[in-house]
Amino acid sequence: MNHLLQEEEQPRGAKIRGRHPVDQLEAANRFIAATAHEMMHDNRLWDLRKKRDAQMHAIPEWEELRQLASDIKSHTLDHLADYLEEFEHNAKKNGIHVHWAKDAQESNQIIGDILKAHQAKSLIKSKSMLGEECGLRPYLQKEGIAVVETDLGERIQQLDDEDPSHVVVPAVHKTRTDVSKVFVKTLNAQPGNNDVHYLAEWQRETTRPYILSADAGMTGGNFLVAETGAVVVCTNEGNADLSANTPSLHIVTVGIEKIIPKMEHLAVFIRLLSRSALGSPITQYTSYFRGPRRGGEMHVVLVDNGRSTRLGKPNFKPGLKCIRCGACMNTCPVFRRSGGLSYGSVYAGPIGLILSPGYDPHKYRNLPFASTLNGSCANVCPVKINLHEQILAWRGELAKQGELSLSKKVIMKALGKLYANPKAYRQAIQMGDKILQYLPHFVVYNRLNAWGRQRDLPEAPKKTFHSWYKKHYMNGKGDEA
Amino acid sequence: MSSREEILNRIRQHQTNISTSLPKVPNFFDKSVDIIDAFKKSLLIMGGTLLLVGDADPLQALKEKIKNANVICSMVPEIKGNRELNEQNLPKELDDIDYAIVRASFGVAETGSICLTEKNLMINTLGYLPQHLIVLLDPAKIVYNLHDAYAQPEWYSVNYASLHSGPSATADIEGVLIRGAQGVRSLSVLLIS
Numbered sequence: 001m002n003h004l005l006q007e008e009e010q011p012r013g014a015k016i017r018g019r020h021p022v023d024q025l026e027a028a029n030r031f032i033a034a035t036a037h038e039m040m041h042d043n044r045l046w047d048l049r050k051k052r053d054a055q056m057h058a059i060p061e062w063e064e065l066r067q068l069a070s071d072i073k074s075h076t077l078d079h080l081a082d083y084l085e086e087f088e089h090n091a092k093k094n095g096i097h098v099h100w101a102k103d104a105q106e107s108n109q110i111i112g113d114i115l116k117a118h119q120a121k122s123l124i125k126s127k128s129m130l131g132e133e134c135g136l137r138p139y140l141q142k143e144g145i146a147v148v149e150t151d152l153g154e155r156i157q158q159l160d161d162e163d164p165s166h167v168v169v170p171a172v173h174k175t176r177t178d179v180s181k182v183f184v185k186t187l188n189a190q191p192g193n194n195d196v197h198y199l200a201e202w203q204r205e206t207t208r209p210y211i212l213s214a215d216a217g218m219t220g221g222n223f224l225v226a227e228t229g230a231v232v233v234c235t236n237e238g239n240a241d242l243s244a245n246t247p248s249l250h251i252v253t254v255g256i257e258k259i260i261p262k263m264e265h266l267a268v269f270i271r272l273l274s275r276s277a278l279g280s281p282i283t284q285y286t287s288y289f290r291g292p293r294r295g296g297e298m299h300v301v302l303v304d305n306g307r308s309t310r311l312g313k314p315n316f317k318p319g320l321k322c323i324r325c326g327a328c329m330n331t332c333p334v335f336r337r338s339g340g341l342s343y344g345s346v347y348a349g350p351i352g353l354i355l356s357p358g359y360d361p362h363k364y365r366n367l368p369f370a371s372t373l374n375g376s377c378a379n380v381c382p383v384k385i386n387l388h389e390q391i392l393a394w395r396g397e398l399a400k401q402g403e404l405s406l407s408k409k410v411i412m413k414a415l416g417k418l419y420a421n422p423k424a425y426r427q428a429i430q431m432g433d434k435i436l437q438y439l440p441h442f443v444v445y446n447r448l449n450a451w452g453r454q455r456d457l458p459e460a461p462k463k464t465f466h467s468w469y470k471k472h473y474m475n476g477k478g479d480e481a
Numbered sequence: 482m483s484s485r486e487e488i489l490n491r492i493r494q495h496q497t498n499i500s501t502s503l504p505k506v507p508n509f510f511d512k513s514v515d516i517i518d519a520f521k522k523s524l525l526i527m528g529g530t531l532l533l534v535g536d537a538d539p540l541q542a543l544k545e546k547i548k549n550a551n552v553i554c555s556m557v558p559e560i561k562g563n564r565e566l567n568e569q570n571l572p573k574e575l576d577d578i579d580y581a582i583v584r585a586s587f588g589v590a591e592t593g594s595i596c597l598t599e600k601n602l603m604i605n606t607l608g609y610l611p612q613h614l615i616v617l618l619d620p621a622k623i624v625y626n627l628h629d630a631y632a633q634p635e636w637y638s639v640n641y642a643s644l645h646s647g648p649s650a651t652a653d654i655e656g657v658l659i660r661g662a663q664g665v666r667s668l669s670v671l672l673i674s
Contacts, residue, residue, distance in 0.1 A: 003604055007609070010650070018523075024652075028520075040655065044655065044656045048603040048656075054582065057530050057539065061509045064507075064509075068504050068506060069502045072503070072504055074501050075501045075502065075503050077506070078496055078501050079496065080492050080496050081489045081492040081493045081496060084492070085489070094640065094642075098484070100485035100488055101484060101486055102488055106484060133529040150663060151653070152651045152662060152663075153651075153653035153654075157655070169653055170653070171653055171654065174654075174656075175655060176654055176655050179654050196654045196655060196657040196659065197657075197659060198583055199654055200651060200653075200654065200659045200662065202663065204661070204663060207663065208576070208663075211568070211573075211663070212573040212576055213573075228636060228637060229637070236649065236650050236651060236652075236662065237648075237649050237650070237651050237662035237663045238609045238649035238662060238663045238665065238666070239662070239663040240665020241605070241606075241608065241609050241664065242606065242609050242663055242664065243608070243645060244582075245572055245605035245609070245641070246572045246573055246606055247572075256488070256492075263636055263637075264506045264628070264631060264632065265506060265630040266631050267506065267626075267627040267628045267630065268506055270627050270631075271591075271626075271627050276518065278611060278652070280527070281523065281526065281527065281591065281593075281646070282592040282594060282644065282646045283646070284527065284528075284629075284645070284646050284647055284648065284650050285643055285644070285645060285649070285663075285664070286594070286644040286646070287641075287642075287643040288636060288642045289640070289641055290636070290640050290641070290642075290643065291640035291641075292640065293572075293599065293605055293640060293641055294568060294599075302488075302492075304488045305483075308488055308491040308492045308495060308503060309491065311492060311495040311496055312491075312493075312494070312495030327598070332672075354572070360486045360551045366612065397547070398575075403525050414674045462520065464632065
């Protein structure tokens with residue numbers, strides 16, 4: 001196993017061709033073919049899921065907390081504008097500059113302008129999924145600003161010029177050997193030394209000079225508290241607090257849906273977040289920024305980028321409750337075995353299936369099909385998002401918009417006719433079960449049927465439920481067995 | 482129309498305004514829990530170290546820990562360091578400190594967290610740039626859980642505060658846990674009033 005991990009090339013993510021539909025299946029197949037990577041990834045994420053379960057069992061009020069979290073988010077989304085105004089009022093009172101960005105482009109521009117106004121040429125940054133969503137780093141680099149990611153996983157991904165594959169553990173798809181290769185190439189690390197302690201220490205040592213010399217620092221935000229006008233950032237490495245507190249300029253980029261009403265609500269979410277994400281009771285640092293530090297300046301950019309539009313879609317509105325813990329990814333059988341980069345979108349896994357088509361239904365039209373609809377994601381979600389129902393709803397929505405792939409259209413059309421005619425359906429089922437027993441392998445496992453590629457069909461029952469029911473009940477006879 | 486107005490208008494057009502009431506959050510206080518004992522256990526889970534309070538000299542273990550250190554910055558009157566801080570220091574100047582010693586505002590039994598505010602730290606980077614952090618915490622100031630923690634008055638008065646739960650850590654490479662990521666490599670707590 002270890003030997004294999006050292007030999008095996010890291011499988012790369014989905015091939016992105018502009019707005020062309022991402023072929024998740026193609027990338028997933030390559031990930032699965034890299035068996036050592038696949039096994040490492042699967043084990044690592046399942047371990048996080050098990051740790052999450054242990055935390056859950058240690059808290060008797062766990063289910064009550066989930067319900068509270070869901071209800072608090074529902075209430076907040078129903079009064080979102082008022083809470084955002086309350087936040088803005090209180091943040092300004094404390095000396096924070098508040099900006100509003102309707103989309104990614106405006107957000108990038110606002111941040112670029114703040115940096116230019118301060119003649120800032122270098123920026124240290126902690127992990128922000130919103131930053132990824134907006135394409136902030138490439139934008140700033142084009143504007144001549146050097147950006148250094150300070151989170152270990154995010155730094156690995158930056159140096160490898162690859163997107164993060166997971167919202168909480170960005171380089172979870174990479175082995176220590178993959179990381180070593182990246183560090184040898186980019187950070188002048190010792191060739192062949194893939195000791196994890198060495199690699200982490202090397203990143204610490206090579207990042208520290210950037211932290212000490214940067215002109216500006218940036219963080220995301222896990223929560224905004226309307227009552228106090230504060231931003232809450234949850235991290236483990238200490239890099240967010242360094243990014244925010246070392247340079248004199250601190251910029252926060254945060255989605256408008258991250259707001260909660262009061263401090264008492266913050267407790268509910270903090271109790272759930274890291275337990276759901278990593279299976280630890282709390283992140284090492286849970287930091288609270290209510291105003292600029294002495295001699296410093298603090299800016300908060302509130303970003304919409306499609307969120308206010310989603311709010312008007314009853315089916316998809318619950319997606320706005322997400323606190324980006326990644327629990328749905330860790331539990332998802334498809335995600336664990338295909339890797340986050342196979343989705344070709346900023347948000348991968350179950351949450352990605354329901355967020356991504358909202359940004360571009362054509363490009364991400366295949367994603368809602370990368371699911372078995374088993375509902376495990378919804379069961380672990382700390383804010384009780386009905387993920388599997390939304391995945392199904394997206395399939396319907398995409399069909400309505402004419403965004404089904406050709407193979408799905410052909411099959412759906414045939415099945416649609418069949419389902420519309422009960423008699424024909426029953427005959428087909430009865431025949432199908434018989435045929436399945438004798439059908440040559442290639443008919444079930446053909447290219448049109450992606451489902452059959454990794455699966456074996458169960459043995460067909462000897463008679464259908466309908467024929468059993470008809471025999472035993474429709475003519476008034478009961479069945480003892 | 483400004484982006485602010487545009488966003489708020491679109492939200493108002495889309496939000497349902499149905500009067501879903503704001504849930505009241507119970508405290509979930511468990512009277513059977515020994516708070517100090519629970520704090521100690523949680524601190525260890527998060528990777529923190531507990532310094533024993535000595536019989537003859539309560540600070541003995543602390544002094545032992547720092548005796549070979551080069552640069553010690555103490556913000557507590559109990560211990561004298563060799564690096565004085567004042568409010569004019571730049572945050573990055575704290576990079577060469579080996580040990581910082583501070584007093585926490587309060588602790589949280591549920592998570593083994595200690596709360597450090599800008600007042601405890603004077604310069605916020607004191608909690609992160611030094612190699613090691615030693616925290617004095619009054620055992621009477623340990624609250625039961627995070628509900629109690631977020632009911633403390635500090636959150637309404639300071640510009641910066643952070644719950645530290647053990648030292649900085651990462652498991653970003655193959656899930657191997659490393660204590661000492663970008664922030665301090667160790668966090669020790671001495672329970673002393």
